[in-house]
Amino acid sequence: MTTEDTPSDPRTLTTVLNAIDIIRTLMQLDGAGVTELADHLDESKSTTYTYLKSLEQGGLVRKDGKEYQLSYDMLIFGEYVRNQSLLYTIGKSEIDSLAAETGQYAHLVVEENGRGHNLYKSKGEQAVGDDYQMAKFQQRDYLHITASGKAILAYLPRERVETITDHHGLPARTEHTITSKDRLFEEIADIREQGYSHNNEEEIEGFQAIGAPIRSRDGIVRGSLSVSGPKSMFEDDSAYQKISDLVTKTANVIEVNVNMHRRSSEIINEGT
């Protein structure tokens, strides 16, 4: 239906996929009417209409004046997903401290389907960059482009990294972006040695970042965090050192707390 649709085996519910396409397109178009949507999806008006009405009845879509929009129920799902994440509930305040101590932006990230999802971000006092750019809910990043993403890649099984890069490719954002697998695996080796990742203007010109993984006791990456800001903040050696120390320290604190929490839930569940 859309350009990105994989062939899909015949045992998949096409109606469900179509509905999801409509949801995504509605987001992409920032709301749309029946005709506009139908044109974008190459479907008949009547079909599109039926989908919209069904989604409306199900509460995922709302008719707002002349246009159909995603409903506020989506907000509920989103908040639910966020609050469900241990990384978020435990890490939130640590990320706030990290942003406060560094004065820059701090982010908390998880991986899903080979992309980095922003669970939370906190803005430090000296953080620059329009809120515009930062508020943009570009919440799904390529992993090879960000410090937090690279921190995750570095501790994913090599095979998984292969799959991800094969699937998503290594598109460039700036001239510093890592665009070859070889280069990426070199970088991964460096990160593992240092324990943190460094984004050297690979996502945005003039911006740098330092990230570190958050792992569970068995070594599996659960997510990562990062601090980002204008490159001037990272150029001075002692500043760089300070930030990387804070980043790894914070990652460790969250790691310990998450693992403690998991352990205690496991003990509780032993009765089951």
Place this chain on the structure above:
Amino acid sequence: MTTEDTPSDPRTLTTVLNAIDIIRTLMQLDGAGVTELADHLDESKSTTYTYLKSLEQGGLVRKDGKEYQLSYDMLIFGEYVRNQSLLYTIGKSEIDSLAAETGQYAHLVVEENGRGHNLYKSKGEQAVGDDYQMAKFQQRDYLHITASGKAILAYLPRERVETITDHHGLPARTEHTITSKDRLFEEIADIREQGYSHNNEEEIEGFQAIGAPIRSRDGIVRGSLSVSGPKSMFEDDSAYQKISDLVTKTANVIEVNVNMHRRSSEIINEGT
């Protein structure tokens, strides 16, 4: 399929509604396996399996170990919906100030399908109540139970209020909850006279709140805001006065800014 399902006319896509049921149930159960879900929905295992796989392929659901969960894409939808709302983008900082000035919780609310949805909340320094209770994403409230909800009801067309109460009823939360239509319409008249609403332990024993509507130039309610805290904060007359003044003032500021923004977009769009 679920208990709340309305018969639904035959022109609706049942597959879409079924998929949405699965999403909602997955949230309700905090993740589930195929069998558990199938039991809850009174569907065959194989059918449920097909839905889960389709939703997974569509990216709304993720298999997390042994259980299916809502995906982080939901977070993207949620953030999108939030950021799309003018009330949020404009009101956020005002709500923060309101929380700071009163020291209590401040909320920003919109109405959808007769329920109040929390767009944003901010916690003041002296705010009490476990983060637990407040972080709980109970983000869809009955309108007659909260100060913000009542502020909205007060400026909705009477006919709409009737529809909403008929549909949702007036369930009680405490012994102070308004549970009759007559009482509700009296309250609405009072709110219109005062310009703000007062929640007198109608939602939670020992908690009070003051809310005010946010309306567009044509008088249509776009949402509301409120400040809530322990009743001791509201008992002193001058404190009550101070809070209600701040609440109505803040509502006005947001109102003006939203209306200005809309006006300028309209002017821009004149070229279209």
Place this chain on the structure above:
DNA sequence: TGCCGATGTTCAATATATACGAACGCTCTA
């Protein structure tokens, strides 16, 4: 005011996708 074009909505026929049970495979546990 009244007409035109565009958009939203309905419908009946057709083409197609979904639902289910039974059977198989896997895993965990006793």
Place this chain on the structure above:
DNA sequence: TAGAGCGTTCGTATATATTGAACATCGGCA
């Protein structure tokens, strides 16, 4: 290592989605 419980596959019976054409409604413009 047997067995219970869960996830997965598949063939078939059945119910569902799709579409264009016709109708309704809205908004703009003369």
